[in-house]
Amino acid sequence: MGAEESVIIDFTPPFRRIKMIPELERITGVKFPPADTFHTEEARQFLDELCAKHEVECSAPRTASRLIDKMVGEMIEVQCMNPTFIIEHPQIMCPLAKYHRSEKGLTERLELFVATKEICNAYTELNDPFVQREQFEKQAVDKAAGDDEAQCIDENYCVSLEYGLPPTGGFGMGIDRLVMFLTNTYNIKEVLLFPAMKPEEAKAEDAKPDES
Numbered sequence: 552m553g554a555e556e557s558v559i560i561d562f563t564p565p566f567r568r569i570k571m572i573p574e575l576e577r578i579t580g581v582k583f584p585p586a587d588t589f590h591t592e593e594a595r596q597f598l599d600e601l602c603a604k605h606e607v608e609c610s611a612p613r614t615a616s617r618l619i620d621k622m623v624g625e626m627i628e629v630q631c632m633n634p635t636f637i638i639e640h641p642q643i644m645c646p647l648a649k650y651h652r653s654e655k656g657l658t659e660r661l662e663l664f665v666a667t668k669e670i671c672n673a674y675t676e677l678n679d680p681f682v683q684r685e686q687f688e689k690q691a692v693d694k695a696a697g698d699d700e701a702q703c704i705d706e707n708y709c710v711s712l713e714y715g716l717p718p719t720g721g722f723g724m725g726i727d728r729l730v731m732f733l734t735n736t737y738n739i740k741e742v743l744l745f746p747a748m749k750p751e752e753a754k755a756e757d758a759k760p761d762e763s
Contacts, residue, residue, distance in 0.1 A: 558632065560666060560732070566634040569627060572641065572657070575619075578626045579605060586656025589615050589643045590689055598622075612696040616643045631664035638662075646686040646702045647721070648674035668728055676719040680712035 576583055579601060584594045598618040602609055609621040619641060627637060640660045642650060648658035660674035677683050686702075687709070693701035730742045 558666060561633045566636055566663070567631075568636045568638055569630075570639050571619075571623060571627070571637055572639070574627055575622055579622075586641050586654065589619075589641050589656060612693065612698050614693045614696060614698050614701075616641075616693060616701070617698060619644060628664055628667050628669075631667055634663060634665050634670075636661045636663055642686065643689065645674060646683075646690045647677055649677040649679075650682065665728075665732060669725065670728055671722065671724040673720065673722040676716065676721050678712060678716035678719065680709050683712055684709045 572583055572586060581601065584591075584597055588594050589598075595613075595615040595618070598615050599613050601607075602613075602618050602622060605622070605625075607618075607621050607625045609618050623637070631637070638661045639651060639654060639657045640648070640662075642648075642656055642658055645658045645660050648660045651657040651659055658674060660672075662669055662673075663671045677686070684704070687704040690702040691704050694703060727739055727742050730736070731739060734742060736742050
């Protein structure tokens with residue numbers, strides 16, 4: 552979508568809902584392994600070959616979580632011009648989200664996209680300390696494989712959960728992106744109150760004359 556293009560976005564409810572894995576199955580024309588097996592090497596190999604078949608690029612490490620995320624970006628998010636919820640993410644992608652109460656291997660999570668951009672992320676908080684520790688351990692394997700976005704094992708958080716966490720929901724909205732839509736702004740830097748600035752050391756280095 553170029554900077555000069557005009558796009559009309561229809562915010563009339565109800566917003567469309569897309570179940571992540573069924574939609575990937577529809578687009579690719581293949582049946583995915585059960586979601587509660589996505590952590591296995593067999594499932595990872597299936598996803599790896601599927602990405603290669605559909606020319607979906609994914610840099611190393613090619614973990615199951617990253618492969619699914621790249622397919623979602625290439626195949627589903629691009630559909631989301633009008634407000635659209637992508638729902639029921641796999642557990643391997645959401646270590647802090649609670650497992651789905653009726654679909655094994657999935658979570659009670661949603662992401663809202665507008666004009667192909669993520670606006671908000673929300674989920675039921677995982678409050679089972681034992682399951683939370685298991686999810687952290689699976690994330691640690693991906694972390695060791697080189698996935699910078701994977702979580703480390705947070706033992707203090709798990710101990711806190713052992714004391715108890717009531718049923719809780721988490722919700723986060725990108726106010727900067729929402730303001731972009733409301734102000735018809737294309738560049739996110741134009742709506743940030745405190746844009747990224749160079750550290751003083753870096754500015755001093757840039758100010759030095761070139762001695763070459």
